[in-house]
Amino acid sequence: MKIHKEGYVIILIAFLFCGGVATLNHLFLVEYPIIYWPLMASALVFFYLIVQFFRVPHRIAPKGENLVLCPADGKVVVIEEVEETEYFNDKRIQISIFMSPMNVHVQWNPISGINKYVKYHKGKYLVAWHPKSSTENERSTVVTQHANGQEILYRQIAGAVARRIVCYAKEGEEVKQADQFGFIKFGSRVDVFLPLGTEIKVDLEQKTSGKSDVLAILK
Numbered sequence: 001m002k003i004h005k006e007g008y009v010i011i012l013i014a015f016l017f018c019g020g021v022a023t024l025n026h027l028f029l030v031e032y033p034i035i036y037w038p039l040m041a042s043a044l045v046f047f048y049l050i051v052q053f054f055r056v057p058h059r060i061a062p063k064g065e066n067l068v069l070c071p072a073d074g075k076v077v078v079i080e081e082v083e084e085t086e087y088f089n090d091k092r093i094q095i096s097i098f099m100s101p102m103n104v105h106v107q108w109n110p111i112s113g114i115n116k117y118v119k120y121h122k123g124k125y126l127v128a129w130h131p132k133s134s135t136e137n138e139r140s141t142v143v144t145q146h147a148n149g150q151e152i153l154y155r156q157i158a159g160a161v162a163r164r165i166v167c168y169a170k171e172g173e174e175v176k177q178a179d180q181f182g183f184i185k186f187g188s189r190v191d192v193f194l195p196l197g198t199e200i201k202v203d204l205e206q207k208t209s210g211k212s213d214v215l216a217i218l219k
Helices: 005-028 033-053
Strands: 067-069 074-084 090-099 106-108 113-121 139-145 151-158 165-167 180-184 188-194 214-217
Touching: 005 033, 074 188, 090 214, 113 165, 139 165, 151 165, 151 180
Parallel strands: none
Antiparallel strands: 067 214, 074 090, 090 188, 106 180, 113 139, 139 151, 151 188, 165 180
């Protein structure tokens, strides 16, 4: 398991903080085991949680020309036909994946192709499962055109806790399926907008593994 580069500074700060807590605890509270041991355990658990949040597991992406891979870990909370108003201005199938703080928070390109549109939006920090979070929260939107001409839109959305979206996508660049395109710190959601008629391969409430699970198949 690797540690994501976005976590290096935060992990170092957490290490120094927990080390300081452990040192002070040992100097002043070692004679009070009812306080000493719970505090020491709390520092270790806190540091472990910070490290595991930035983990990047090794995964193998399935192969298939028209496969759309899950861009993120989490749980499918929305599958519905909606009017997409930022780029397409027509009806699309929206699939939303909610990420808890315990999920892997890397995002992977769901398809290979050319990035036709990339835009960052400032916004609110509503809870990620709120219906309006997709259009009102801080977010980054990417549209990639597949080799067959179809375009899909995927959007990183900040939540009430997640307030740091990192998007590596650049407009006009060629991207490869299953490569990383972003990272969201501390819980949020990813929306994917697919053409009507796309074969959906996930169900509501299903837990997804980014990069390794198939979200849909383009027609």
